[in-house]
Amino acid sequence: MFSRHVRPAVLCAAVAMAGLGAPARAPAEPLTLADALARAQVRSPLLTAAQAAVAAAEGRARQAGLPPNPEAGLQSENLAGAGQYRDFKSAETTLSVSQRLELGGKRRARQAAAVAEVEAARLSAAIAKADLDQEVAARYAEALAARDRLSLARETAERAESLAKAAAVLVEAGREPPLRALRAEAASREAAAAVVAAEAEAEAARRALATLWGEAADAVDLVDTPAPEAVGARGVDPAETLDARLARAERRTAEAVIDRERAAARPDLTVQAGVRRFQQNGDAALVVGVSAPIPVFNRNQGAVAAARADAAAAEARERLALARSIRTLRDAQASLVAANARVEALRGRILPGAETAVDLARRGFEAGKFSLLDVLDAQTALTTARTDLIAARLERAKALAALERAAAQ
Incomplete structure (x- = not known):
């Protein structure tokens, strides 16, 4: 004794409970x-x-x-054939520009x-x-x-x-x-x-x-x-x-x-204009034309x-x-309300009650009314309440973020 x-x-x-001192660390x-x-x-x-x-x-x-971009063309006809078309003397050369018109x-x-x-x-x-x-x-x-x-x-x-x-x-x-x-x-x-x-x-x-x-x-x-x-x-x-x-x-x-x-x-039109030169006599003439696809198969x-x-x-x-x-929106609002209620319950009633239980266990142990096991159990309950409060705050933060996201415009 x-x-x-x-x-x-x-x-x-x-029953001494030392406060936690954060370990030294770099700024x-x-x-x-x-x-x-x-x-x-x-x-x-x-x-x-x-x-x-x-x-x-x-x-x-x-x-x-x-x-669409215009297209330039160069075309030669009546060359490399037979008789008078054997060479380039009878060739006809056409230089043209065409433009597709979107309709x-x-x-x-x-x-x-x-x-x-x-x-x-x-x-x-x-x-x-x-x-x-x-x-x-x-x-x-x-x-x-x-x-x-x-x-x-x-x-x-x-x-x-x-x-x-x-x-x-x-x-x-x-x-x-x-x-x-x-x-x-x-x-x-x-x-x-x-x-x-x-x-x-x-x-x-x-x-x-x-x-x-x-x-x-x-x-x-x-x-x-x-x-x-x-x-x-x-x-x-x-x-x-x-x-x-x-x-x-x-x-x-x-x-x-x-x-x-x-x-x-809808089919487009392609207009064409150019100059044709006749190699045999050196004459030249304009060439114009219009073309359009016939939408028979592919429409x-x-x-x-x-x-x-x-x-x-x-x-x-x-x-x-x-x-x-x-x-x-409705689910996020409901989740936030529930999270707020849980935080308030833990912070306003549960956590203070656990802290009071630890204090009473300390005093009762000092008076010889409680055992060391009672103090240990009270401290475990306090740790659980603090852990639950941390989790509830996390749920509240996530619910608030979800509501902000759901309401984003």
Whole structure:
């Protein structure tokens, strides 16, 4: 048994919980969520590819407005034959220029389809940006959560080590049975292993974040900024979200392609003018002509039918995109409400209750009413509550990012 003077010191050693001190490390650049978003917008290969696709569509639109090039021709007749045509003395040489004239509004229809494709490409680039913003926000939240779990794991490991040492002292003094020391030692080793796993998880989360702007993990210090205000899904028109607008643009593009293919079925005229020189007497004369294809076999009917089928499919996708937009907005709003409720419950009731239980277990143990096992269980419950709060905050951040993405216009 302990003397009255020795007992308080031993009891305090049994329940001491040392605060976690972050290990010394090289100075790192602070990185807020806004900074991460800005880096991704400037450096992301995904956005570079999307912007290149827009530039390609714009180039095709410029090409669609150009007329056909004129053609130059040189033709010689009545040479290398028999009799008086044996040589070049009776040859007739014609130098001509021909120009194909596009009829039936081909160029106008071609330009309209190309402009519609540019609009769709720009909306696709905007969607790529919105998707990137969502992924950056989600991975930033995951990196923050991994950092917080690492801090909690280190704190838990240090507490478990202190309890294991105190348990050994108490068992040796006869205050606790040997089983308590074995359990405390096992908990300490498990907590130490959890620190190693949490360190690997935190490093992987930082690498995943840095990958979004095409780099290896930077030496950054994540800044836990206050959560932004959620957008209101009720004030967003589902028909004006990016996904619905892209589907509408693709439907318009498909309709413009129908007009383009119909116009392509109309025959063009080719006019020709030239000068013919008669080698035998040196005379010259003008040559003019007009030619046009006869649309007997190929009236571009297959391409028109395919364009109509593509337009029907695009119209169906537009209806589906609108339905999905409505569902995504509602689901994201509901997820955010649920995540907020869970965070508030953990932060407002569960976590304070767990902290109070640990405090009561400490005092009860000091008064001899509780065992070391009671203190260990209370601390485990507190660690679980803190872990759940970290997970709830992560869910809230992801739900907010999903709602921002669903409401993007």
